[in-house]
Amino acid sequence: MASELIFRGQNESHQAADSYSPKPPKPWLLTLRPIRYILREQRLLCVLAGIAIATVIFALLPSGGHRHTEPISFDSSSSAFTHPMRHKYYEPAMVSGRSTGGKIPLGLKRKGLRIVVTGGAGFVGSHLVDRLISRGDSVIVVDNFFTGRKENVMHHFKNPRFEMIRHDVVEPLLLEVDQIYHLACPASPVHYKHNPVKTIKTNVVGTLNMLGLAKRVGARFLLTSTSEVYGDPLQHPQVETYWGNVNPIGVRSCYDEGKRTAETLAMDYHRGAGVEVRIARIFNTYGPRMCIDDGRVVSNFVAQALRKEPMTVYGDGKQTRSFQYVSDLVSLSHTTTTLLFLYSL
Numbered sequence: 401m402a403s404e405l406i407f408r409g410q411n412e413s414h415q416a417a418d419s420y421s422p423k424p425p426k427p428w429l430l431t432l433r434p435i436r437y438i439l440r441e442q443r444l445l446c447v448l449a450g451i452a453i454a455t456v457i458f459a460l461l462p463s464g465g466h467r468h469t470e471p472i473s474f475d476s477s478s479s480a481f482t483h484p485m486r487h488k489y490y491e492p493a494m495v496s497g498r499s500t501g502g503k504i505p506l507g508l509k510r511k512g513l514r515i516v517v518t519g520g521a522g523f524v525g526s527h528l529v530d531r532l533i534s535r536g537d538s539v540i541v542v543d544n545f546f547t548g549r550k551e552n553v554m555h556h557f558k559n560p561r562f563e564m565i566r567h568d569v570v571e572p573l574l575l576e577v578d579q580i581y582h583l584a585c586p587a588s589p590v591h592y593k594h595n596p597v598k599t600i601k602t603n604v605v606g607t608l609n610m611l612g613l614a615k616r617v618g619a620r621f622l623l624t625s626t627s628e629v630y631g632d633p634l635q636h637p638q639v640e641t642y643w644g645n646v647n648p649i650g651v652r653s654c655y656d657e658g659k660r661t662a663e664t665l666a667m668d669y670h671r672g673a674g675v676e677v678r679i680a681r682i683f684n685t686y687g688p689r690m691c692i693d694d695g696r697v698v699s700n701f702v703a704q705a706l707r708k709e710p711m712t713v714y715g716d717g718k719q720t721r722s723f724q725y726v727s728d729l730v731s732l733s734h735t736t737t738t739l740l741f742l743y744s745l
């Protein structure tokens with residue numbers, strides 16, 4: 401009995417000890433429980449979520465805190481940190497029409513633009529490349545060397561801001577650039593009549609490819625057109641609103657109509673796809689690096705004069721042209737890219 405009593409007593413005390421009376425649950429512990437579970441069991445998920453949150457935070461923060469705020473004037477007596485600095489600093493974004501990005505400490509020079517010059521090894525193109533490089537831009541020359549020559553740009557070969565690609569614009573090309581100067585095409589009658597199909601293909605397909613590139617990367621586009629879009633003009637001098645008098649089936653049509661189509665394409669990409677385009681109608685240009693066998697009147701006359709040969713005047717000699725020196729053209733083309741839509745040079 402005693403043992404029974406003892407046993408019962410033990411049993412009772414055990415029961416008393418076992419009788420579970422939970423503490424009132426803390427509500428915040430209940431909410432933490434699933435989080436603790438996720439932290440313990442889904443570590444990979446947590447790491448990924450952390451990365452995503454950090455990415456969102458860094459993307460929302462401005463990359464250069466001072467860029468979207470008023471410049472801080474460290475010393476009211478000094479103008480060095482006030483508006484002139486901001487003006488200088490904002491300039492590249494305005495020129496390219498979009499931000500050049502990156503964190504640039506105050507006081508550093510503006511970042512140059514990345515520019516592709518098709519036909520950049522040619523007579524006009526190489527002078528344009530000189531101008532862009534001296535301005536501080538990075539230039540990629542694309543040329544198939546049909547009329548262009550490496551010698552025209554070889555003085556830039558050691559410059560890290562210069563690159564050259566042997567490429568025919570008739571084939572597509574993908575480059576990350578801010579601006580496209582599209583000059584590639586034989587411009588002398590001797591050259592373009594030599595291969596008319598290639599000439600019109602360069603003007604149409606080549607321009608299409610370069611405009612496609614401009615659209616894709618958001619680059620500003622300059623088309624170098626020609627006075628030949630006026631054909632045999634009935635109006636003198638030709639104003640930009642004059643539509644011309646062009647023979648669509650003549651021996652010069654590959655160039656004349658090719659450039660007219662190139663202009664149409666440029667304006668359609670502008671209206672239809674929002675590409676920023678400029679068109680420069682270039683007249684008869686002369687200057688250093690012009691090919692001696694260019695076939696145009698200035699090079700012919702100079703070459704004949706140097707050889708002490710008689711100068712050949714075609715027709716009755718009463719025809720007129722507008723002539724310009726290449727450096728004048730290059731500085732105007734550069735202005736045109738910044739300012740105008742259509743410009744007869």
Ligand SMILES: O=C(O)[C@H]1O[C@H](OP(=O)(O)OP(=O)(O)OC[C@H]2O[C@@H](n3ccc(=O)[nH]c3=O)[C@H](O)[C@@H]2O)[C@H](O)[C@@H](O)[C@@H]1O
Pocket residue numbers: 587588589626627628682683684685695696697698700701712713714715719721722
């Ligand atoms: O002046 C222009 O706007 C255009 O010049 C050239 O076209 P073209 O007018 O035929 O240029 P040139 O070959 O230099 O001829 C100019 C004039 O001089 C004459 N000429 C040319 C060469 C020559 O040895 N002798 C000569 O009398 C031509 O018959 C023509 O009337 C180019 O095809 C275009 O790219 C350019 O835009």
